[in-house]
Amino acid sequence: MITFDRLTVRYDDRAEPVLRDVDLTIAEGELCLVVGHTGAGKSTLLGAVNGLVPHFTGGTLHGRVLVDGRDTEHHPPRELADVVGVVSQDPLDGFVTDTVEEELAYTMEQLAVPPATMRKRVEETLDLLGLADLRHRPLHQLSGGQQQRVAIGSVLTAHPRILVLDEPTSALDPTAAEEVLAAVTRLVHDLGVTVLLAEHRLERVVQYADRVLHLPGDGRVVAGEPAEIFRTTTIAPPIVELGRAAGWTPLPLSVRDARRAAAPLRTRLAGRTPGPVRAPAPGGRPDLLTARAVTVSYRGVPAVREVDLTLRGGEVTALMGRNGSGKSSLLWAVQGAGPLTGGTVRVSAPGARPADPRRVSAAEARRLVGLVPQTPTDLLYLESVRQELDQADRDRADTSSQGTSSQGASRRDRRSQDGPSRDRPSARALLDRLAPGIPDDSHPRDLSEGQKLALVLALQLAASPPVLLLDEPTRGLDYRAKEELIRIVDGLAGEGRAVVVSTHDVEFVARAADRVVVLAEGDIVADGPTADVIVASPVLAPQTAKILAPHPFLTVAQVTAALDTAPAAPAAPAAGPAGAVS
Structure with missing residues (x-):
């Protein structure tokens, strides 16, 4: 079904090929799991299947890629759309309509599928992915996980013979991820669909793989049985x-x-008796943020319902719950930039009087509470990685000045200004710990999703406020990058800061969090020590x-x-x- 014939891919800004002499054949009805560290070339390998590499991405491709007998050199992506369905890392990049139902139907419209067949497939997909209640919802109002399911559904409705999935479960809660993977597995077993799936959360997908394609990072692709490949890999669940x-x-x-x-x-x-996941913080844990009766509604529909939350210094809190449970709405309301229908928020910064982030300037609010959003590109607007890193270091060094340039003012209005101590690592050092090897001259929007997230994390962590909120920070990060993130989060908590991580990554929570707060329908349904909350849950328990x-x-x-x-x-x-x- 797919043949890579001595495939080599080079980019002008890379000294070495991303892929080198790849010889590989993938049969019909085979589910191949593509694994490798961030930046190893997984997205390039997947993009070569439907001609996005090099027709869209640029670079130089040597060798051949044959897809159902078609050479991608002579068939651009539009001529392969009937046979290859692609779901990218960022679902927003692929949306072209306004509502869920329209998006599910769009690809079929382009392929001239009869209306009666279109209607039937839309209904099947809505049920398959649990989207029936959202069919008329505008896409921009969906949570990140809901958007991910719509993106997958928009591909499935076309009934492609090959599915290329890049991080398909990265924004999904454990239950939704299982449902999506079960649907993909049924397509493989019952319909003979060929699937190439790249995923960093290997604990979710490894049991479904027929074969593993491991990218060590030197351009090679090593293929083999899952148990044999994982016996020696540096990346494993x-x-x-x-x-x-x-x-x-x-x-x-x-x-x-x-x-x-x-x-x-x-x-x-x-x-x-197992030892503690995190060493107890020295001294007491003072209350740094107190939220009482926080309520958030959108057009009269409650997303957060009178939530009481106290964040303490030296403590890492995991915020969990299914997609659409109100996690992001709560974080934005607590930070001060999102809507707040009712309730109060008070932040007690060391050496300062308690303040409400909503009643101070935007820059001052970021000094009190920092937030890394789900979509990292919201904080990336300069022309190179080096410019982003240098600007973050300048912001840290000049926390009191509001600046004279509009660019500097814009940056200070969007990022925290509370400079850390002089011995904190530079933004470049933090980035190298999370995702080493990203060139200074790379454009931030040309990075992979994991690299973009690592860059934004470095920018925010370079100037950490007393309270730091991370919304799905592990999305797109491999295990090595997660280890570094755990060390950084642990270090921030060790400095006496309060850290909240909103995530579906139960393995990360098990290793990083002191406390777990679970939301459901905007209400807190569980709040306690990590072991007490997640071990008792068959959904949230780690492997x-x-x-x-x-x-x-x-x-x-x-x-x-x-x-x-x-x-x-x-x-x-x-x-x-x-x-x-x-």
């Missing part, structure tokens, strides 16, 4: 890390198989907790620490049903 630590062979890729293999491991861990239940372990690091202090295992290894040993 927690279930694989746990299997490596326990010495299981073959590596299990589903929670079901891992639980069967983990019986001896659970026996060894009996009576062991390690599911595998080792009823033991209260959340992360692989907790397990390995407990094993280091546990008595030696019996001489005869115990084998699980899949041949796994502990």
Whole structure:
């Protein structure tokens, strides 16, 4: 179905090829999982399938890409639209209509699908992706996760023979992600659709893959069976890390198989108490932000209902809940830039009187509460990465001046001005920790979604206020970048700042958060220590907790620490049903 024949792709601003001599054939009805660190070339590989590379992206392509017998050199993307459906990292980039139903029908209209067939497919897709209640909703009013589902649905209605999905579950809650992946799997098994899927949240998708295409970052593409590829990769989901630590062979890729293999491991861990995910903050945890009866409504429809929330210094709080539960609305209201129908917000910055972010200037509000939005490009407007980084460092060094240039005033009006201590890393250093290797002269909007997010995180973290709100910060980040983000968030909390992370990434929450607040229909339905909230939930529990239940372990690091202090295992290894040993 897809053949890469000695494919090499070069970009003018890169010294080395992004892809080098790729020889690969993908058969009909095969689900291939594309993995690799941020910037390794995954999006380039996917873009080559429908001719976006190089017809749209530029660069030089050597070799051939054959799609259902068509050479992409001679067939631009518009001539492949009937056979290849593509969902990009940012769904907003692909929307061309105004409402959900119109967007689902648009591609079929371009392909001249009969109206009766169009209506039937739209209804099927609305039900398949849980969008029926949103059919008449304007696209710009949807949450990021809802937009992601619409983008996937707009491709599925055309019934393509090949699906190319770039981070399809990055903005979805765990339940919605499972529904989408189940739908994709049915297309593969029942209809023979070929799927190339790139995803950083491997714990969600690895069990569905027929084959893994690993991009080590040197231009190569290494293909093989999932268990074999993940045995040696530097990027792997927690279930694989746990299997490596326990010495299981073959590596299990589903929670079901891992639980069967983990019986001896659970026996060894009996009576062991896991250590804390985060070290307790020194001293007390003062209240830095107090929100009372916060209510947000849009055209009379409540999104947040009289929420009470207290954020304490030195504490990392995870804000969770299904798509559309009101998480982003709450963050924007607390920061002061979003609508607030009712309630009060008070921020107690060290050395200053409590203030309401809504009753001060925009620049002063950012000194009190910083917010990284879901769409990182909202804060990127300069011409190069270097300019963005340099401007952030200048803003940090000059927190008191309002500036004389309109560009500087605009920046200060949109980003926090509360400069950190002199020993904090520069914006460039923070970016290199999150996503190393991004050239200074790259245009910010030419970066991958993960690189854009890493850049915005660096810009905001370079000048951190006492309260920092991160809306889906792990979207598009690989495991290595998440590790660096955890260290940065932990460092900010260690300085006495309050950090809130709104996310669907349960694995990140398990490793980074002290506390979890769960929203549903605009109400807080759970608020407590991380272990108490997520272990008790079959939806929010991380893989390690599911595998080792009823033991209260959340992360692989907790397990390995407990094993280091546990008595030696019996001489005869115990084998699980899949041949796994502990």
